[in-house]
Amino acid sequence: MASHPDSSLAEPIPLPRRQDLRADLVWRCADCGYQRQAPERPERCPACSAGTERLEGKTSIEWRLLMRRRPAV
Ligand SMILES: [Zn+2]
Numbered sequence: 107m108a109s110h111p112d113s114s115l116a117e118p119i120p121l122p123r124r125q126d127l128r129a130d131l132v133w134r135c136a137d138c139g140y141q142r143q144a145p146e147r148p149e150r151c152p153a154c155s156a157g158t159e160r161l162e163g164k165t166s167i168e169w170r171l172l173m174r175r176r177p178a179v
Contacts, residue, residue, distance in 0.1 A: 119167065130165045 134141045137160050140153035149158055
């Protein structure tokens with residue numbers, strides 16, 4: 107396929123380096139929606155005390171992509 111340097115197609119999303127990804131981890135509680143930025147997995151949700159297994163860790167970029175994929179409410 108031809109590639110055009112001046113293509114106005116959507117730019118690829120720049121991915122941070124691995125160490126930056128780690129520093130950028132955001133933990134989200136599946137129970138109450140609490141979000142916290144932390145490099146390490148929290149032991150429990152500080153808002154509703156849900157166990158650590160209820161916390162989902164993603165980078166803020168990943169969360170942003172997830173939110174973007176969702177239909178606007
Ligand atoms: Zn919670």
